[in-house]
Amino acid sequence: MKYDYLVIGAGVSGISSALLLARFGFRVALLEQASGPAPLIDGFVRNGVYFEAGFHYAGGLESGGVLDRSLSLLGVAEDLHRVAFDELAYDTIIQPESGLNFSFPQGYDALSLALQKRFPEQRNPITKYLGRVQEVTQNLPYYHPQAAFSPLSLAALHEQSLEQVFAELAISGELRTLLQVHCLLYGTKPSEVPFAIHAGVVDGYYRSASTFKGGGRALVKALVAACERSGVDLFCRHQVSEVELTAAGAFAGLACANGERLQAVNCVSTIHPKAMLALVPDSVFRPVYRRRLNALAETASAEIVFLRCERQRGSALGGEASDSYDFAGRNFFFLPSPGTDLFAPDLPLCERLLYLNFASSGGFTGAHECGITAILPAASEVAAGEAQSRFAYAEGKVQIGEQVRERISGLLPELGAGLKVECVATKKTLQRINLSPTGSLYGVKHMVGQFNPAAKTRLENFFLAGQATTAPGLLGAITSALMAVGEIVGHDKVEALRREVVCDG
Amino acid sequence: MTDVEIISLVNDSLIEEFELDESAMVSEAEIFADLGLDSLDIVDMVVVLEGLLEIKIRDDEGLREIRTLGDIHRFVITKKRETETAAD
Numbered sequence: 167m168k169y170d171y172l173v174i175g176a177g178v179s180g181i182s183s184a185l186l187l188a189r190f191g192f193r194v195a196l197l198e199q200a201s202g203p204a205p206l207i208d209g210f211v212r213n214g215v216y217f218e219a220g221f222h223y224a225g226g227l228e229s230g231g232v233l234d235r236s237l238s239l240l241g242v243a244e245d246l247h248r249v250a251f252d253e254l255a256y257d258t259i260i261q262p263e264s265g266l267n268f269s270f271p272q273g274y275d276a277l278s279l280a281l282q283k284r285f286p287e288q289r290n291p292i293t294k295y296l297g298r299v300q301e302v303t304q305n306l307p308y309y310h311p312q313a314a315f316s317p318l319s320l321a322a323l324h325e326q327s328l329e330q331v332f333a334e335l336a337i338s339g340e341l342r343t344l345l346q347v348h349c350l351l352y353g354t355k356p357s358e359v360p361f362a363i364h365a366g367v368v369d370g371y372y373r374s375a376s377t378f379k380g381g382g383r384a385l386v387k388a389l390v391a392a393c394e395r396s397g398v399d400l401f402c403r404h405q406v407s408e409v410e411l412t413a414a415g416a417f418a419g420l421a422c423a424n425g426e427r428l429q430a431v432n433c434v435s436t437i438h439p440k441a442m443l444a445l446v447p448d449s450v451f452r453p454v455y456r457r458r459l460n461a462l463a464e465t466a467s468a469e470i471v472f473l474r475c476e477r478q479r480g481s482a483l484g485g486e487a488s489d490s491y492d493f494a495g496r497n498f499f500f501l502p503s504p505g506t507d508l509f510a511p512d513l514p515l516c517e518r519l520l521y522l523n524f525a526s527s528g529g530f531t532g533a534h535e536c537g538i539t540a541i542l543p544a545a546s547e548v549a550a551g552e553a554q555s556r557f558a559y560a561e562g563k564v565q566i567g568e569q570v571r572e573r574i575s576g577l578l579p580e581l582g583a584g585l586k587v588e589c590v591a592t593k594k595t596l597q598r599i600n601l602s603p604t605g606s607l608y609g610v611k612h613m614v615g616q617f618n619p620a621a622k623t624r625l626e627n628f629f630l631a632g633q634a635t636t637a638p639g640l641l642g643a644i645t646s647a648l649m650a651v652g653e654i655v656g657h658d659k660v661e662a663l664r665r666e667v668v669c670d671g
Numbered sequence: 672m673t674d675v676e677i678i679s680l681v682n683d684s685l686i687e688e689f690e691l692d693e694s695a696m697v698s699e700a701e702i703f704a705d706l707g708l709d710s711l712d713i714v715d716m717v718v719v720l721e722g723l724l725e726i727k728i729r730d731d732e733g734l735r736e737i738r739t740l741g742d743i744h745r746f747v748i749t750k751k752r753e754t755e756t757a758a759d
Contacts, residue, residue: 322730454688454715617714624711 168429169195169399172420174406174445175436176203178640179632181389181398182647183434185240188396189663190655195428196398197420199405205599207640208386209537212588217472217537221382222523223251223497224640225370232309232370235668236644241395245388247379251495251525256375259347261501262577266340274300274372281341291335295345296372298331302362303369306637309645324360327614331361346508347499350521350543352638353465353608355509363612366637377495377525401428409433409446409628417627432627434650438609439619439634441601450625462634463613464606466511467546470591471570473538476584493580494536498522500577511545515569518542522574537588540570544593546606563590610634621650629653677751678744680723688719698741706740716743726750 169192173184176198184194202208206220226233227248237243254276255269271280274296281292303309307320328349332342346356348368356364378384393400405423412418419429435442439459443451500520502513509519521541554562567587575585593605602609609632612618618636621629629650633639636646652660672680682696691706702708708716717729724747728734733746 325730452689452712452715454712454719457688458715458718617718620711620714622711624709 167195167399168431169193170430171195171432171434172197172428172430173434173436174420174442175199175632176400176402177436177632177643178204178207178385178389179643179646180434180436181393182240182644183436183631183650184398185389185392185396186647186651186660186663187434187654188393188398189241190651190659194396194398195430196393196400197404197406197422197428198400198402199423199601200599201402202386203390203400203402204382204386207382209381209383212472213474215474215535215537215588216381216383217588218382218523218525218539221377221385221640222525222539223256223371223375223377225367225375226373226641227370227376228374231373233641233644236641236648239648239664239667240389240392240644241667242385242388242392245391246384248376249379249495251375251377251497255496257347257371257497257499259344259499259501260577261343261504263503264340266343266501268340268344270371270375272374277372281344285341288337288341291337292341294335295331295337298335298361299365299369299372302365306362306366309366309641321617323362324612324614326361328356328359328361328364332356343501343508347501349509350499350519350541352612353543353546353606354611354613358463358611358613360612360614363637366641367639370641381525406445409450409625411447411450411625415450415625417625432629432654434629434631434654436630436632436646438601438603438632439630440603440610442630446625446628452624455624458617459619462610462618463616464546464602464604465608465611465638466509466543467593467596467605468544468591468607469515469542469566469570469593470595471540471542471567472588472590473540473571473574474535474584474586474588475538475581476535493524493578496524498578509543511543515542515566516573518544520570520573520577522578535584538574538585540574541607542570543607546593546602546604548604559594563592566590566592608633608638612638621646621653672751674744674748677724677748681720681744681747682740684719684723685716688715696740698739698744700740701738702740702743720747724751726754 171187171192171194173180173194173196176196180196184196187194209216209218224233228234234243254271256272257270259268268284271277278292278296282289328346337345349356349359352367406420407423408421410418410421417433419427421427439462443456443459501508502510502517502519523539567590571585571587596602596605596607600609618634619630621631621635623630631646631650633642633646636642636649648660685691686693689708689712695706700706721727728750737743737746
């Protein structure tokens with residue numbers, strides 16, 4: 167079987183690329199090294215409880231919202247049911263030492279009011295900041311593909327950091343702390359992240375925060391079903407080991423570690439750019455391009471602890487929500503002590519920023535127990551070479567789990583004695599699953615001054631997609647597929663499809 | 672840094688980073704037709720030149736006017752001098 171396109175990586179960007187290419191009439195195969203598609207988005211079930219792995223909540227899923235429209239374009243919106251996060255307190259930020267306790271309510275108006283009530287003296291900066299987020303997002307070329315742009319014009323857009331905007335608008339103190347906490351969602355510091363990238367992420371959440379009924383797993387199921395409907399062939403356990411070229415140096419096909427070889431005229435790689443480089447013969451790309459890709463900065467790593475707890479009603483913790491409620495559909499951000507760098511990765515586990523996500527219970531209502539994900543950002547770096555025995559590694563994981571469980575029990579005693587550690591993921595786990603050399607959570611950063619790779623490459627008929635090329639998150643992944651397919655079939659055709667399907671033009 | 676030094680630095684760097692032929696590095700050489708660069712290389716060229724000379728050219732309109740190696744030299748020398756003046 168000869169395909170028109172082979173897509174490396176069946177994550178969200180890979181599946182999205184495949185679906186869009188199929189829509190334009192191409193015969194497409196998707197190759198995934200893991201045993202199932204989209205392993206970062208798919209959750210897992212242990213002892214009867216569902217845990218989210220990489221999908222915690224999403225912004226812009228409201229009807230007509232930017233993510234909702236993107237899912238419509240992929241033909242999966244109708245298979246998914248949105249479950250809204252807590253209307254008044256989807257994100258609760260707590261700094262135990264200072265007494266800071268603020269909950270983000272859904273919607274720009276509600277958020278603006280809540281912030282102004284808490285920080286009456288910074289009313290003006292709050293309004294300006296929220297206005298700036300909306301304005302910048304409205305004009306993001308990658309969310310509005312009709313706007314012509316080049317990597318160089320993107321660089322101009324990505325010149326101002328979030329920190330610079332805070333300084334310009336005189337946003338300081340606790341307000342600044344609250345507004346920068348969402349940097350955790352893409353693993354880049356306020357001083358590094360372009361304001362436009364940050365705005366593109368938080369704009370969605372400021373509008374609406376939700377998950378899917380059935381969680382990340384439901385999204386993966388819907389995407390796979392769409393592949394089946396579109397005639398896209400999905401090959402899991404197919405780790406690509408080499409990009410093969412014709413005698414003339416054009417793309418010819420892919421060799422897999424299992425010995426299989428697939429031929430095609432074209433290819434879209436959606437894996438980590440550094441992992442992609444390792445598959446392509448050195449002669450293909452210029453030294454300067456390889457160096458640029460190898461130098462791309464990595465997002466933060468993390469220790470991730472998966473816990474189970476009995477479902478029960480908790481007492482009020484956050485801001486306006488004064489009635490008792492279930493924690494389902496909420497996130498908690500427990501901040502390190504005041505004066506400490508919010509994202510300091512080298513603090514001990516009991517002092518580091520702790521993110522707690524109760525999304526899986528939101529996705530799976532009715533179960534006796536629910537799964538909780540705790541994420542503590544860690545430094546992203548190539549692990550030191552010292553050999554660690556399997557036993558020592560497993561023992562280390564148990565200790566991490568217990569420390570984090572104890573801390574959570576102290577912070578949220580409502581969770582009760584039934585709180586148990588199910589399993590722990592470390593930098594090493596992330597290295598393996600994310601194909602990131604440093605075990606980063608989200609792959610490469612989007613950073614002021616850095617040029618991330620574009621969809622087009624020097625190797626004819628070989629394109630790149632994935633969050634690294636465009637923007638972070640689910641939305642970034644889908645948008646990257648739109649960009650890559652736009653390079654392939656013409657951006658005007660992708661735009662026409664968007665108008666036809668989404669009818670928002 | 673003199674103009675001659677800048678030109679030599681730029682040429683050496685382009686030869687190495689883009690695997691260019693040393694004998695082709697004459698100022699009238701067209702970067703696309705003669706040196707074999709293409710539009711995809713422009714981003715990398717900007718990154719190299721910015722790093723090499725500690726200048727900022729990524730959003731400069733003048734980039735679009737570049738046709739020959741000599742244009743690159745003139746462009747970066749002007750930029751370098753502007754940066755030096757601004758720093759004084």
